[in-house]
Amino acid sequence: MTARYRIADDVAWVSEDGLDVGDVPTAYLARVPRGMPIMLEGSGCVVWLALAEGGTLEEVTAAAAAMSDADPDQISADVADLVDQLVVIGVVRED
Amino acid sequence: MTQEADARTAPVAARVHLAHAVVQKLAEDRGIDLLHLKGPAVLPGLRAEGRQSSDVDVLVRPSHLPRLVTALESVGFEQRTDFATGSVFAHAANWWHDDWGWVDVHTSWPGVGVDAEVAFDVFARTRVQVPIAHWDCPVPDRTAQRLILVLHAARSGGTTDVDHAWTAADPGEQEDVRRLARELDAEVALAAGIGELDLHRHHPTYRLWRYFTEGGSRLDEWRARLAAAGTARARAELLGAALRVNRDHLRMELGRPPTREEVRARQRLRVRRATDELASRVRRR
Numbered sequence: 556m557t558a559r560y561r562i563a564d565d566v567a568w569v570s571e572d573g574l575d576v577g578d579v580p581t582a583y584l585a586r587v588p589r590g591m592p593i594m595l596e597g598s599g600c601v602v603w604l605a606l607a608e609g610g611t612l613e614e615v616t617a618a619a620a621a622m623s624d625a626d627p628d629q630i631s632a633d634v635a636d637l638v639d640q641l642v643v644i645g646v647v648r649e650d
Numbered sequence: 651m652t653q654e655a656d657a658r659t660a661p662v663a664a665r666v667h668l669a670h671a672v673v674q675k676l677a678e679d680r681g682i683d684l685l686h687l688k689g690p691a692v693l694p695g696l697r698a699e700g701r702q703s704s705d706v707d708v709l710v711r712p713s714h715l716p717r718l719v720t721a722l723e724s725v726g727f728e729q730r731t732d733f734a735t736g737s738v739f740a741h742a743a744n745w746w747h748d749d750w751g752w753v754d755v756h757t758s759w760p761g762v763g764v765d766a767e768v769a770f771d772v773f774a775r776t777r778v779q780v781p782i783a784h785w786d787c788p789v790p791d792r793t794a795q796r797l798i799l800v801l802h803a804a805r806s807g808g809t810t811d812v813d814h815a816w817t818a819a820d821p822g823e824q825e826d827v828r829r830l831a832r833e834l835d836a837e838v839a840l841a842a843g844i845g846e847l848d849l850h851r852h853h854p855t856y857r858l859w860r861y862f863t864e865g866g867s868r869l870d871e872w873r874a875r876l877a878a879a880g881t882a883r884a885r886a887e888l889l890g891a892a893l894r895v896n897r898d899h900l901r902m903e904l905g906r907p908p909t910r911e912e913v914r915a916r917q918r919l920r921v922r923r924a925t926d927e928l929a930s931r932v933r934r935r
Contacts, residue, residue, distance in 0.1 A: 567671030567783035569664055583664040585749075587675040587785070588725050592660050592668060592749055 560638055561609035563648045565590075570600060580604075584646055593646065598623060598630075602637050606647055612638060662704050662751070666690065669706045669750035671785035676721040683711040684718065685773055686787045687756070688802070691780060693792050696799060696815050705744075705752035709773065712757040712766045719755075727753060730902065761801035761839025761859075769834055773798075793826040800827070801836060804843035805862050816844050854878050 562568070568584035580600040585592045595603045598619075605618035613627075616634045620627040641647035660668075667690055677684050685691075689703025710718050723729070727745040742756040758766035759773075776791040790798060799815035816824065831840040838850045842859035850856050857874035866874075879887075900908045900916055908916075 562784075565675070567668050567675075567785045569667040569783045583660050583668060585668050585672070587668070588672045588679075588721075592665070594660060 557611045559609060559611055559650045560606055560615055560642070560647055561650065562603075562606055563646055566646045568603070570604060586645060590645075593644070598633070599637060602634055603641075605634075606638070606641070663702045665749070665751050666703050666706055667783040669747070669753060670782040670787055672725070672750055673706060673708055673722070673753060674782075674785055674787045676725065677718065680717050680721050682714045682718050682721065683770070683774060684714070684788070685709045685770075685777060686780070686782065686789050687798060690782045691787060691789045692799070693778075693780070693789070693795055695818075696792070696795055698810055698814060701810075705754055706750075707754045707756065709756045709759065709770065711770045711774075715755070715757055722753065722755075733757070759798060759801060760805050761836045761842075763835030764833075772830070772834055793823070793830055796823065796827045797830050797834075797836065797840065800843035801839045804839050804859060807862075812843055854880070 563586065565586050566584055567587045568582055570582040571580055579597055581597075582595045582600040582603045583592055584595070584603070601623050602615065602619045604622060605615045608615075608618055610618065612631075612635055615638065616627050616631045619625070619634055620630055623630075638647060642649050670686055670690060673684070674686070676682070685708065687707040687709055689705075689707065691707075719729070722745050725747070727747045727750075729743060730746050731744045733741070733743045741758045741760055742754050745753045745755065747753070758769060762769045764772075773790045773794050774788070776794065777788040778791050779786045780789045781787070789795070796815040796819060799811040803809065803811040803815075816827070819827065828837075828840070831837050838847070838853050838855050838859055841847045841850055842863050847856065847859055847863060850859075855878040858878040861871050861874040897908060897913060900913065904912070
């Protein structure tokens with residue numbers, strides 16, 4: 556069965572949409588109540604916003620590519636790396 | 651393409667949003683009743699666009715305060731002011747966290763006259779959920795938020811909040827706010843916020859709200875507070891506090907705990923200021 560990824564239940568986050576700061580897409584997140592704040596900038600933020608919709612790695616990659624006008628094949632390895640890191644630190648769940 | 655980094659330098663707005671979620675999660679885990687106020691908790695249209703808050707404000711059910719204090723301190727918040735020294739109304743205290751900044755915990759709202767536990771029930775019974783940092787947080791409904799913002803403006807000055815929360819409301823909405831103010835015994839404070847204070851000239855708190863809206867000397871403030879104090883005991887406590895140094899504020903001013911000598915020096919200054927102010931009034935007469 557293909558794994559699906561989503562933001563973990565204990566994560567609060569805010570992106571520039573809610574902050575109106577700067578030109579670089581940025582998301583700030585934390586596992587609440589004890590986690591430290593984490594910042595995702597640029598393409599990292601784009602992948603995070605794609606993860607907010609949830610989906611398989613292919614779906615997340617496609618959503619990130621659509622948001623950033625990129626070729627899914629060219630970014631898939633980087634997206635997979637970032638998603639892996641986010642799973643390791645517990646802010647993304649793999650179901 | 652990954653730029654994951656420690657975000658301790660996150661903009662204030664981001665920290666405030668996340669801090670609301672931190673406090674809400676603590677409340678959920680421990681069955682603590684609280685409402686989020688001001689900043690990102692304000693419902694759309696009730697505040698000027700783009701206005702940002704630098705701290706988190708919550709109103710906690712007074713009987714749940716000890717649980718909230720334990721919860722906050724369990725994740726690293728440190729208390730910096732207590733309820734006696736936090737404000738004129740002894741209604742709030744502050745906690746600080748290196749990642750999340752300031753949290754102001756209110757057990758009552760200045761201007762509300764009914765018992766704080768009852769007031770919390772009134773504010774909470776029509777609460778609505780607002781996502782802050784994608785975390786559902788209970789906030790007062792639109793009518794209660796209008797009242798809260800106007801009462802805050804009455805105490806703190808400034809008309810921007812009143813413009814949005816009161817002047818822009820239609821007559822029906824304003825009547826809803828007046829009805830809520832009557833239920834909460836907050837009519838004098840509401841009147842102070844919307845320019846109708848003179849309708850309450852004979853109320854014990856009239857001078858206090860006039861001081862907040864029009865300003866005055868420290869002596870004016872204390873005379874107004876004495877007039878508003880309901881009992882002889884309350885007046886005696888106020889007189890004692892008038893000349894006592896606020897150690898919490900001195901600590902914040904210095905950025906470290908004050909020494910005994912610094913407290914004494916500030917004490918001497920307070921007494922001298924009070925004496926000078928009194929003398930200048932006598933000379934004017």
